Amino acid sequence: MTLSLFDQFMSPVLLGIPLIALALTLPWTLFPKPTPRWLANRLLTLQGWFVNRFVYQMFLPLNLGGHKWALMLTSLMLYLITLNMLGLLPYTFTPTTQLSLNMAFAVPLWLATVIIGLRNQPTHALGHLLPEGTPTLLIPMLIIIETISLFIRPLALGVRLTANLTAGHLLIQLIATAVFVLLPLMPTVAVLTATLLFLLTLLEVAVAMIQAYVFVLLLSLYLQENI
Template identity: 40%
Template structure:
């Protein structure tokens, strides 16, 4: 029995002797060239990208304020980053890194910490007042402070676990269904319906990948609104 190191999951995958990290970096560089149009007429890709940016910003910032406006570029970058990883992870032989809690917490915790540190820095009194909801009886104030404090520190856990758990569950369903399809490959009357069910599940997982990227970004935006 071969026992692999627990650190093997952090090693870069290789595609035809070339590390995947170099291919990803090259793809990012090539991608940036398509976003810049030197011609007076806009290309189809540029029109699509502009429409996608406008739609994403409209969804993320449905209810916002002037103080949260400067965070638009950061939140949109996080949204596109998570969306790209989620969707690309559905391709064969690719690992969805956002299904790993170490990655989701690495993204969620710094965003949550930065938002709250800035919130306490710019409006310390307002942030403390959120620990005691309006109309709370005096006898319940100590209990409410503890509950609100725990809910505050539970926010990064919600960011990381929600994203990782939903993607992991979807990938497990796909794996189990593919295993079942492969087991009944010789039984035509069972194989065909299972293949159809697989494609329906794949469409559902693409939708889940998009929704989870939006939910993650929307939660960060909600925490941002609470602090500003």
């Protein structure tokens, strides 16, 4: 039973070909391309409005040096949202439930923000490791603690995204299994459980979007500290 619950998080293989490559490529084929015409359709207009609002809200507290990251962080958020949402469809696979993939997103981007801080303002970047006014006896311990907290950041990014999506998918599967088991035995309870399953699915849709936003938001905050 335990193995069958976690089977949905295994990378599927068809004819020896890992389908995670298809799952990672599919989101880019779903977004409509911008048109050079003055008037676009409703989908393109809504997509453009969403991207513009996100970029405005995300980079409002950043100075001009951080605006160079707008294209990459916006693309990353759209990519993560699409992967998370597609994983909620039946007979699909969610790549973002794999910790290795999330760490592959988190570590290079976090490391880039740290390197930018050390290159542009090394004194300020290193000053985060030791708060001002620290007693002399606590200096070595605080430096160690702040260094550990700095290196935990990418791990927290990847684990947060993985854990939230994995927990939601497992809960949906458990409640759906309960509905099928209870349907012939207690139809009324099964209907109530199915209602709970519908509400949980709506919550999981919100979580899929929020977690992608939180991932990119935290990266922008790390960037803000180092610019």
